[in-house]
Amino acid sequence: MxxxxxxxxxxxxxxxxxxxxxxxxxxxxxxxxxxxxxxxxxxxxxxxxxxxxxxxxxxxxxxxxxxxxxxxxxxxxxxxxxxxxxxxxxxxxxxxxxxxxxxxxxxKDGFINEKEENINKNTPRDELRSRLGICLHP
Known part of the structure; x- marks a missing residue:
């Protein structure tokens, strides 16, 4: 159908x-x-x-x-x-x-929650995007 x-x-x-x-x-x-x-x-x-x-x-x-x-x-x-x-x-x-x-x-695991402790807060979002090829949640 x-x-x-x-x-x-x-x-x-x-x-x-x-x-x-x-x-x-x-x-x-x-x-x-x-x-x-x-x-x-x-x-x-x-x-x-x-x-x-x-x-x-x-x-x-x-x-x-x-x-x-x-x-x-x-x-x-x-x-x-x-x-x-x-x-x-x-x-x-x-x-x-x-x-x-x-x-x-x-x-399912391709999105990152920036509030997670394992994210380096000093790493710019664009650098994370280009390195990981994934979308970042606000």
Whole structure:
């Protein structure tokens, strides 16, 4: 069901396989392991640290031409398909409000909380970003 919804509501902008379109609409799949390289690809699979964040973003902002138009079943179906495209869950996984918390995103540990004691407060944010290839939380 998620693939059908994706092809109807998402593929026009993000491509049939989530590859992105025309340099305007971002890729949604691929890029795992690329964030620390010189050519990072920020996708659902490579960048987002929490599955709930993906669900919330899609719920609030997508599809671009009709945000907040997906009903709950369609929302979970299309997000499930995004996770499947990124090899995060198997095809038969049933995504819902209970199972979403069990998903481990590939970049789960890629964000740094600056309040953690192991961060050198004297290291500039840009230097940390370039060294680690990750996003820093405020």
């Amino acid at each position: 998620g693939k059908k919804i994706y092809l109807e509501k998402c593929a026009a902008c993000h491509g049939e396989t989530g590859e992105g379109m025309m340099g305007i609409y971002p890729a949604l799949s691929g890029g795992i392991g690329s964030l620390a390289t010189t050519t990072p690809l920020r996708t659902v699979g490579s960048f987002w640290p929490y599955p709930e964040s993906v669900l919330d973003y899609v719920r609030r902002a997508m599809p671009l031409n009709a945000p907040q138009s997906l009903n709950t079943d369609d929302l979970y179906s299309v997000v499930s398909y995004l996770f499947y495209m990124n090899h995060i869950i198997p095809q038969e996984f049933s995504l819902n409000e209970k199972t979403i918390h069990s998903i481990k995103m590939p970049n």
